[in-house]
Amino acid sequence: MTVLKASVKKATKKQPLRGMMDNVMEQFNSAADHINLHPNIRKILSITNNEILVNFPVKMDNGDVEIFTGYRVQHNSALGPYKGGLRYHPTVDLDAARALAMWMTWKTSLAGLPYGGGKGGIKIDPSKYSESELERITRRFTYALADNIGPEHDIPAPDVNTNSQTMAWIADTYMSTRPPAQRTANQHVVTGKPDGSGGLEGRDRATGFGVYLTIKFWAEKNNIDLKGKKYIVQGFGNVGYWASLFLEKDGAKLVAVQDAYGSIQNQNGLNVKNLFDYAKLNKGSIVDFPNSESLDKDDFFAVDCDICIPAALGNQITKENAPKIKANLIAEGANGPTNVDGERILLERGIAIIPDILCNSGGVIGSYFEWLQNRNGEIWHLEEVMDKLSKKLRGSFNKVFDYSEREDIDTRTAAFCIAIERIEKAYVQRGIFP
Known part of the structure; x- marks a missing residue:
C-alpha cells in the first residue's frame, strides 16, 4: 500500500436516517466493510472534492429580477473528469447534490468509464417559468459556474426536468465564453445535446x-x-x-x-x-x-x-x-x-x-459515447450506439450478479464493491500527492 498510514476507527453501523446522504453513506460503508477498504481511501471517498454554490440574478419576462441558487458538487475524479446531471427541482440542495454526486462516482466506476462523479442543479420549479425565462436562467447559471465545468474537467448532462434543449443552451453559452479558436473544441462540455448540435443518436433513450x-x-x-x-x-x-x-x-x-x-x-x-x-x-x-x-x-x-x-x-x-x-x-x-x-x-x-x-447506467454510458464522438469528430449511428450499449451493460450486469452470488451478498453491495475496488486500485497505484 503506497498511501500514507493512518489510525482510523472502522465506521460503525448506525440506525439509518431518512436523508439521501445518510442512505448513500450507509451503502458505501457496507461495501467498504466487505472489501476491507483501506482507512485512508475510505476517508477520501467519504467526502466530496468540491462544492460550488452560486446565487445569480435573472430578469423575468415582466422585467422583475429574481435571484436563483444553483449547485454543483464534484465528488471524486480519481478515474477521470466529473460526470453527472443537472436537475431543476424544488428539492435541489447541497445534501441531495452530495448524495447524487457520490452515486455518480460509483456508477461511472462500475460501468468502467474514465469518469468520476458530479451532480447539481437549480432549486426551482420549472413549470412556473416560460421557456424564454428558463433559457435565461440556464445561460446565467452556466456563466456563474464558469470554469467549474469543462469538457476535460466536469461534464454535465440532463436529469430531472432538464433535457436536450437545456444542454444546447449550456453548450452554446459555455462555447461563447471561450476564445474564438477554442469554441468548437469545447462542444463536449455537456452531453445529452440535440442530434443537430453534437448530440448522440439514441442518447434520448x-x-x-x-x-x-x-x-x-x-x-x-x-x-x-x-x-x-x-x-x-x-x-x-x-x-x-x-x-x-x-x-x-x-x-x-x-x-x-x-x-x-x-x-x-x-x-x-x-x-x-x-x-x-x-x-x-x-x-x-x-x-x-x-x-x-x-x-x-x-x-x-x-x-x-x-x-x-x-x-x-x-x-x-x-x-x-x-x-x-x-x-x-x-x-x-x-x-x-x-x-x-x-x-x-x-x-x-x-x-x-x-x-x-x-x-440506470445506460444514460452515462450513452453520454460517454457522445463525449467520444464530439472529441474525435465522429458521427455514430443508432444501431451502432444501441449495440455498444447492450454489450457494455451486459458486461456490467454479469459482473454484479456473479460477484453477488460468489460473495453471498445483495446486488447493491456487490455493485458498490466492484466500483469502489476500481477506485481503490487507482489510489494504490498512484499514491497520494505530495
Whole structure:
C-alpha cells in the first residue's frame, strides 16, 4: 500500500436516517466493510472534492429580477473528469447534490468509464417559468459556474426536468465564453445535446433502454419470459417512457403509472405510446388518461404486478410502503429510489433488486459515447450506439450478479464493491500527492 498510514476507527453501523446522504453513506460503508477498504481511501471517498454554490440574478419576462441558487458538487475524479446531471427541482440542495454526486462516482466506476462523479442543479420549479425565462436562467447559471465545468474537467448532462434543449443552451453559452479558436473544441462540455448540435443518436433513450436491458438480462438469468408480465412505473418522463416502450415490445403489460400529478391503473394494460402522447398534450400529466382509473398515491406500490420500476426521485420506497410491494423485481430507474429501511424489508421478503448504479447506467454510458464522438469528430449511428450499449451493460450486469452470488451478498453491495475496488486500485497505484 503506497498511501500514507493512518489510525482510523472502522465506521460503525448506525440506525439509518431518512436523508439521501445518510442512505448513500450507509451503502458505501457496507461495501467498504466487505472489501476491507483501506482507512485512508475510505476517508477520501467519504467526502466530496468540491462544492460550488452560486446565487445569480435573472430578469423575468415582466422585467422583475429574481435571484436563483444553483449547485454543483464534484465528488471524486480519481478515474477521470466529473460526470453527472443537472436537475431543476424544488428539492435541489447541497445534501441531495452530495448524495447524487457520490452515486455518480460509483456508477461511472462500475460501468468502467474514465469518469468520476458530479451532480447539481437549480432549486426551482420549472413549470412556473416560460421557456424564454428558463433559457435565461440556464445561460446565467452556466456563466456563474464558469470554469467549474469543462469538457476535460466536469461534464454535465440532463436529469430531472432538464433535457436536450437545456444542454444546447449550456453548450452554446459555455462555447461563447471561450476564445474564438477554442469554441468548437469545447462542444463536449455537456452531453445529452440535440442530434443537430453534437448530440448522440439514441442518447434520448439510452437510460430507459438500459433499464429495460437489465430487466431482460435478469429475466434470462432466471428463465423468465417477459411476455405477459405486468409492470408498474413511477415517473413517466424520458426514463419511464423508454423503459416501458421496450418492455411493451417484449409483450409485457404496463398496468399502473404514477407521476407528479397523480396515479392511474388498468390491469388489462395501458398503451405506452398513447399515454406518452396524452401526457405531452396535458402539460406532462397522465391524470384522466382514457380507459384508466385513478389510484390513490399511497396505494401505487401496492398494485399487483411482477416488476416495479421507480423512475422518479429518491427515497420513494421506504419502510412504510416496502411491505405492500407485490412485485418480484425492483428495477431502479431513478437514483436512490429505495432507502436503506425499505431495502432491508425488500431483501427479507426475497424481492430482487437491480440497483440504480447498474440499472440506470445506460444514460452515462450513452453520454460517454457522445463525449467520444464530439472529441474525435465522429458521427455514430443508432444501431451502432444501441449495440455498444447492450454489450457494455451486459458486461456490467454479469459482473454484479456473479460477484453477488460468489460473495453471498445483495446486488447493491456487490455493485458498490466492484466500483469502489476500481477506485481503490487507482489510489494504490498512484499514491497520494505530495
